Amino acid sequence: MADGPHAAxxxxxxxxxxxxxxxxxxxxxxxxxxxxxxxxxxRRVYDETRAYAAGLSRLGLRRGDTMxxxxxxxxRLYMSVMAAQMLGAIPVPVYADAVAEELAYVLAHAEVRFAxxxxxxxxxxxxxIKERLPQLERMFYEEPRGLRDYDHSRLTxxxxxxxxxxxxxxxxxxxxxxxDGIANGNGxxxxxxxxxxxxxxxxxxxxxxxxxxxxxxxxxxxxxxxTERDVALAYLPLAWVGDHYLNYAQxxxxxxxxxxxxxxxxxxxxxxxxxxxxxFAPPRTLEQLLTRVTIRMEDASALNKWLYxxxxxxxxxxxxxxxxxxxxxxxxxxxxxxxxxxxxxxLKNTLGLSRVRVAYTAGEAIGPDLFAFYRSLGxxxxxxxxxxxxxxxxxxQPDGQIYxxxxxxxxxxxxxxxxxxxxxQFRSPGMFTEYFKDExxxxxxxxxxxxxxxxxxxxxxxxxxHLKIIDRSKDVGKLNNGMLFPPKYVENKLxxxxxxxxxxxxxxxxxxxxxxxxxxxxxxGSWAERNNVAYASYQELAGxxxxxxxxxEHVAEVNKSLASETIMAGAQxxxxxxxxxxxxxDDGELTRTQKVRRGFIAERxxxxxxxxxxxxxxxxxxxxxxxxxxxxxxxSARVKIRDMALEPIRAPVGxxx
Amino acid sequence: xxxxxxEIVPNAASAARSGRIGDRLLSVENVSLSFGGVKAxxxxxxxxxxxxxxxxxxPNGAGKTSMLNVINGFYHPQKGRITxxxxxxxxxxxxEAAYGGIARTFQNVALFRGMSALDNIMAGRTLKMKxxxxxxxxxxxxxxxxxxxxxxxxxxxIDFLKIQDIRRVQVGRLPxxxxxxxxxxxxxxxxxxxxxxxxPMAGMNVEEKEDMSRFILDVNEHFGTTIALIExxxxxxxxxxxxxxxxxxxxxxxxxxxxxxxxNQAVIDAYLGVAH
Numbered sequence: 001m002a003d004g005p006h007a008a009x010x011x012x013x014x015x016x017x018x019x020x021x022x023x024x025x026x027x028x029x030x031x032x033x034x035x036x037x038x039x040x041x042x043r044r045v046y047d048e049t050r051a052y053a054a055g056l057s058r059l060g061l062r063r064g065d066t067m068x069x070x071x072x073x074x075x076r077l078y079m080s081v082m083a084a085q086m087l088g089a090i091p092v093p094v095y096a097d098a099v100a101e102e103l104a105y106v107l108a109h110a111e112v113r114f115a116x117x118x119x120x121x122x123x124x125x126x127x128x129i130k131e132r133l134p135q136l137e138r139m140f141y142e143e144p145r146g147l148r149d150y151d152h153s154r155l156t157x158x159x160x161x162x163x164x165x166x167x168x169x170x171x172x173x174x175x176x177x178x179x180d181g182i183a184n185g186n187g188x189x190x191x192x193x194x195x196x197x198x199x200x201x202x203x204x205x206x207x208x209x210x211x212x213x214x215x216x217x218x219x220x221x222x223x224x225x226x227t228e229r230d231v232a233l234a235y236l237p238l239a240w241v242g243d244h245y246l247n248y249a250q251x252x253x254x255x256x257x258x259x260x261x262x263x264x265x266x267x268x269x270x271x272x273x274x275x276x277x278x279x280f281a282p283p284r285t286l287e288q289l290l291t292r293v294t295i296r297m298e299d300a301s302a303l304n305k306w307l308y309x310x311x312x313x314x315x316x317x318x319x320x321x322x323x324x325x326x327x328x329x330x331x332x333x334x335x336x337x338x339x340x341x342x343x344x345x346x347l348k349n350t351l352g353l354s355r356v357r358v359a360y361t362a363g364e365a366i367g368p369d370l371f372a373f374y375r376s377l378g379x380x381x382x383x384x385x386x387x388x389x390x391x392x393x394x395x396x397q398p399d400g401q402i403y404x405x406x407x408x409x410x411x412x413x414x415x416x417x418x419x420x421x422x423x424x425q426f427r428s429p430g431m432f433t434e435y436f437k438d439e440x441x442x443x444x445x446x447x448x449x450x451x452x453x454x455x456x457x458x459x460x461x462x463x464x465x466h467l468k469i470i471d472r473s474k475d476v477g478k479l480n481n482g483m484l485f486p487p488k489y490v491e492n493k494l495x496x497x498x499x500x501x502x503x504x505x506x507x508x509x510x511x512x513x514x515x516x517x518x519x520x521x522x523x524x525g526s527w528a529e530r531n532n533v534a535y536a537s538y539q540e541l542a543g544x545x546x547x548x549x550x551x552x553e554h555v556a557e558v559n560k561s562l563a564s565e566t567i568m569a570g571a572q573x574x575x576x577x578x579x580x581x582x583x584x585x586d587d588g589e590l591t592r593t594q595k596v597r598r599g600f601i602a603e604r605x606x607x608x609x610x611x612x613x614x615x616x617x618x619x620x621x622x623x624x625x626x627x628x629x630x631x632x633x634x635x636s637a638r639v640k641i642r643d644m645a646l647e648p649i650r651a652p653v654g655x656x657x
Numbered sequence: 658x659x660x661x662x663x664e665i666v667p668n669a670a671s672a673a674r675s676g677r678i679g680d681r682l683l684s685v686e687n688v689s690l691s692f693g694g695v696k697a698x699x700x701x702x703x704x705x706x707x708x709x710x711x712x713x714x715x716p717n718g719a720g721k722t723s724m725l726n727v728i729n730g731f732y733h734p735q736k737g738r739i740t741x742x743x744x745x746x747x748x749x750x751x752x753e754a755a756y757g758g759i760a761r762t763f764q765n766v767a768l769f770r771g772m773s774a775l776d777n778i779m780a781g782r783t784l785k786m787k788x789x790x791x792x793x794x795x796x797x798x799x800x801x802x803x804x805x806x807x808x809x810x811x812x813x814x815i816d817f818l819k820i821q822d823i824r825r826v827q828v829g830r831l832p833x834x835x836x837x838x839x840x841x842x843x844x845x846x847x848x849x850x851x852x853x854x855x856x857p858m859a860g861m862n863v864e865e866k867e868d869m870s871r872f873i874l875d876v877n878e879h880f881g882t883t884i885a886l887i888e889x890x891x892x893x894x895x896x897x898x899x900x901x902x903x904x905x906x907x908x909x910x911x912x913x914x915x916x917x918x919x920x921n922q923a924v925i926d927a928y929l930g931v932a933h
Binding site: 033036146269 | 875878
């Protein structure tokens with residue numbers, strides 16, 4: 001860090017004081033309002049937040065109290081987090097799109113006395129659940145629109161609190177109590193409670209402490225060499241650990257500027273205007289961006305199409321190597337240089353990514369092609385693996401060591417290990433202290449020697465030493481010969497082929513792994529057109545011998561890749577079939593978020609699963625389907641099963657199970 | 658400080674509004690309008706008060722749009738008087754109505770399709786521009802300052818209607834619901850005293866209707882604009898308006914609060930039909 005020892009700077013409010021002194025005139029927050037980017041300097045953020053804290057103090061907010069923050073990425077809401085922390089109170093951010101039910105649970109569980117909210121929508125939501133929040137005393141709002149006729153006895157605009165606080169601070173004695181409160185901030189006190197989105201059961205309040213949070217952010221700021229000259233667009237949900245960490249915590253530590261978008265719908269335009277240097281996007285967002293580019297290229301002129309194809313080809317050949325600093329022949333450098341001028345830079349500019357120095361993606365497995373596309377354009381896109389319980393980072397890929405299928409080595413000061421059952425466990429500087437008011441859950445997750453159980457199964461890649469995440473631990477099964485069977489890992493590897501849309505893998509308590517595959521009608525259909533394969537229906541195409549041959553090639557490649565990883569070698573696919581119909585949420589085969597429901601499918605297609613394991617080469621199946629207009633019908637088919645040759649398994653080495 | 662939070666209840670929107678509703682802003686007296694032998698409106702009288710949301714409803718062909726056209730001077734009634742802000746007239750041209758502070762939207766969106774949403778709304782400021790056309794061409798000095806002022810106001814409307822993301826998009830490429838919103842924005846840009854909305858929710862889905870209702874209420878509250886609207890969706894009309902006037906075959910058959918109108922036998926007959 002630029003600022004010497006960090007021992008004393010163990011809370012975020014102390015960092016704010018430092019930033020106001022050191023970077024006083026530099027931008028801290030930007031927000032596009034009425035079409036124009038407004039800038040708050042660090043000095044102004046400090047002044048306003050201090051006045052805000054003073055106002056909150058006069059309203060009765062005390063050390064240890066909790067205060068909810070509900071809304072989008074607005075400067076005043078980030079300042080609400082900061083102002084609460086100045087008083088030693090604990091901010092509890094909640095997702096803006098949380099339904100009243102979730103909101104009621106979190107606000108009641110966290111026993112919040114105050115809530116700072118964005119607008120009328122959130123005020124209405126909280127009023128609708130007020131019976132369940134007996135401790136809630138007062139709400140503060142940012143956007144006055146529509147709230148004029150509400151009873152204001154317990155409802156205050158944030159602007160008024162700041163004004164009131166600024167007035168009160170003129171009293172030197174009062175000002176001193178506020179400033180002393182900041183200076184005496186204790187590093188061991190709670191900094192924030194982040195509620196995890198409860199995919200399984202009720203959400204849990206992850207309690208993070210001040211000094212640990214700051215320390216974690218200091219480590220990653222150094223790791224990526226972030227400085228006060230960096231810029232990030234704060235567009236991720238305020239209540240998500242990713243936003244609180246990447247934008248709020250890192251900007252306070254490094255002193256960089258975070259820009260708040262004008263509205264959730266304008267993010268793409270705001271990205272272009274701000275030109276961030278630090279960028280995070282989940283794989284789904286990156287995929288949507290690429291799809292948009294592809295679609296627009298299809299409408300482009302023939303010349304432009306040709307340019308795009310040619311230079312994307314060149315980028316794929318040389319781009320990643322150049323980014324990784326590997327040797328590239330002169331002609332490659334030359335072609336890539338031309339490509340930068342005619343395509344890569346203009347394209348990145350359109351996407352708002354021209355100035356990005358460090359970009360991360362995380363959250364789910366990213367397809368190698370997708371990952372390579374962005375990297376080949378010269379975007380330093382990396383992967384990280386993290387958790388709310390770790391205050392985000394557990395692992396991250398360092399510059400120059402980037403692979404699409406790993407999440408990198410342990411982050412600075414993080415201890416990482418794989419438990420005997422394959423579960424990833426870590427100890428990190430930012431790790432949480434407890435789940436708020438839930439000792440049982442805390443005890444479940446913490447090991448005796450102070451590691452956190454992630455619930456994810458993983459292993460260290462032999463070649464790179466990087467961590468690879470396989471699946472949720474509870475989904476990982478074992479074959480009868482004791483080899484590991486991680487269904488999602490196998491399915492994802494297959495699904496990265498554009499021809500394959502869905503995969504369902506079986507193998508738990510079986511002799512070998514077998515999969516059922518759904519082909520992608522668009523991709524395979526266009527392949528069929530190019531190769532003069534005639535078909536009349538999805539079913540016919542799916543059963544075509546040439547399609548089987550093509551899919552078999554993909555499966556063979558996946559087997560080869562699995563065999564190269566000692567502990568995964570047993571999970572090679574021995575037999576596969578191509579389903580005669582597309583898996584569909586309407587038939588209950590996929591969840592609404594497009595995840596396969598393995599158990600349900602096993603029951604529904606029981607004759608096929610039996611056939612996969614009894615050696616038969618084909619099987620009859622008839623299933624009920626729901627058509628788009630709601631009518632039901634029955635599809636019958638005879639589905640062929642293909643046997644695959646397995647790659648030889650190398651003798652186990654090292655610590656493989 | 659520690660009293661239960663449960664006491665906070667938002668006042669029903671219309672209850673709060675009743676406090677703001679003021680004097681008569683516009684009154685229509687014994688207006689009759691006919692096209693050749695077709696009688697569109699026969700001897701209709703009603704008034705609109707400052708700050709209220711007034712609905713004009715009726716079955717198809719009842720003369721609702723004709724009534725709106727009479728109010729903003731597009732049609733000239735053969736009989737009757739119209740008093741707007743204390744000035745009585747029997748005849749007025751649309752631009753006079755516009756200067757006088759009446760703005761409107763149309764049943765079938767009438768925007769400049771080739772222009773951006775921003776430019777369309779800016780067009781609504783035309784009457785407020787003080788500098789001459791030639792000054793504006795120069796875009797220098799006072800003309801530039803004036804344009805900046807207008808732009809600021811327009812940006813507030815854009816923010817208000819939550820259409821920041823389509824600021825630069827050609828209106829012709831927008832979906833219908835958004836076009837309606839842009840049209841409302843253009844009408845608002847005139848800072849009207851009286852806003853006439855001709856079926857603001859026609860052809861919208863439930864969600865779009867809810868949004869539009871919210872905007873209409875907010876416009877009324879935020880800018881204090883008096884609103885007269887024609888709408889087919891009864892639920893919307895009953896929720897939004899303070900008073901409703903019901904036309905049938907060009908004749909006024911009822912006038913009163915939504916509850917009164919709902920209970921009125923003549924209205925029920927007009928909508929559901931009567932056994933003869």
